[in-house]
Amino acid sequence: MNQGIELDKVGRIVGGEMHLADIHLRLEPGSFNILLGRTRAGKTSLLRLMAGLDTPTSGAIRFDGVDVTRWDVRRRNVAMVYQQFVNYPSLTVYENIASPLRLAGKLSKQEIDKRVRDTAAMLRLEPYLGRLPAELSGGQQQRTAMARALVKEASLLLLDEPLANLDYKLREELRTEMRQIFKDRPAVIVYATTEPTEALLLGGRTAVLHEGRLLQVGPTLEVYQAPATERVGQVFSDPQMNLWEVEVAGAEARLSPEVVLPLSGHLRTLAPGRYRLGLRAHHLQLAPSSDTDVKLSARVEVEEISGSETLIHATHGKLSLTAQVEGIHRHPFGTQLDLYASPRRLFAFSPEGRLVAAPESTAQEAAHGSH
Incomplete structure (x- = not known):
């Protein structure tokens, strides 16, 4: 047998x-x-x-x-x-x-x-x-x-x-x-x-x-x-997943002194405390995809052209940001631009790196690739 x-x-x-x-x-x-x-x-x-x-x-x-x-x-x-x-x-x-x-x-x-x-x-x-x-x-x-x-x-x-x-x-x-x-x-x-x-x-x-x-x-x-785990998320993301440390209090998480993220959908159940939020690079974009997207004012560090896409490496305060956007873009070092993150696409990991909350994904979404 x-x-x-x-x-x-x-x-x-x-x-x-x-x-x-x-x-x-x-x-x-x-x-x-x-x-x-x-x-x-x-x-x-x-x-x-x-x-x-x-x-x-x-x-x-x-x-x-x-x-x-x-x-x-x-x-x-x-x-x-x-x-x-x-x-x-x-x-x-x-x-x-x-x-x-x-x-x-x-x-x-x-x-x-x-x-x-x-x-x-x-x-x-x-x-x-x-x-x-x-x-x-x-x-x-x-x-x-x-x-x-x-x-x-x-x-x-x-x-x-x-x-x-x-x-x-x-x-x-x-x-x-x-x-x-x-x-x-x-x-x-x-x-x-x-x-x-x-x-x-x-x-x-x-x-x-x-x-x-x-x-x-x-x-x-x-x-x-x-x-x-956070490590699996990183291995299964290319380029690497963005990971940001946040403090959850009440119904919101603070990404930086200027940016507060309202917790809704799959993030609503997060108890108060510290977390690391993960966002795949193709979900950090130059334009909002919905009115719930959070705006992050960023400073460009370096750009890489990859085929028909552009990788933008930037910073927002202490946060490192990597965005993978369609098309060829040219932003010189130091350019100020706005990047948009959708809360619906965020993973939440515990401080020890265990998955706490995952987006409601679809097969169609994953077919975009693991970018």
Whole structure:
């Protein structure tokens, strides 16, 4: 009976340095799972343990109830795709895709041919089957590596930031195809990424990692909309979430000597005391979205153009503000401008960093991205 994969209190220490600590994670058969975390969060370490490339220092790994903790990669039915385009340079695309099937030695030549061509068609590689990897674009090389992993029909498919080395346009193109490529596969799929937007686009379930620890696991949209802690909110926001310390008294919170925030909606239940309010950067805007928005008079520190958007880093008194606004804007250092925050979009965290109140979000809102 398929029970999926279970990591039970898994830890890994290398040279006295903690890479992973007390990871408990259950991955259901046929599930799509995202490991979201910044660089050095422990994503690759965790993938390597699941693949059997490394062995945990503590804890157990079970596949369908069988303890495989000490099994090496050759004994596990696993396929892995890396950031680097890992292909055999002297083999054609066809032979690259066919290589794991030939190695297994279980299929006839006709069966191998059918499976290679079916997988190549799914990844739009048919025109390139006779070419060598060096004759391909970066996107085509990564498609080839993915095809080689998929053709095995392994019970566990691991993808370690597979789009990280592609240019922006290719990343967008492959991201939109990913969901279709992985749809209805019986394998457990684990996809590691540093990008919140990628996690939202791919869906499934997300496990948030930080400094080797698992912070929160759940349906991707739920984790985005209700981060259990301030740290999860930060990991699931790019650029980072604005965080402002406030004192709640009565039915209002004071953001600065000049700005008072009336508490309504989901914030109405906050008891008196200190909190940290979080606001994602794309909810801090140059114009109000409703008459309940709070105006923050700000001084521009620096601006960054990012594609068709502008990141404005500014200050309001002691508060640091980061706004992500559509279009190309140019505000020189020191420019005074007004930024608007919607109370409906604010998260409230306790002084210890636990979520106290979250906005009533919608799927449509999250589809804007984790900006």
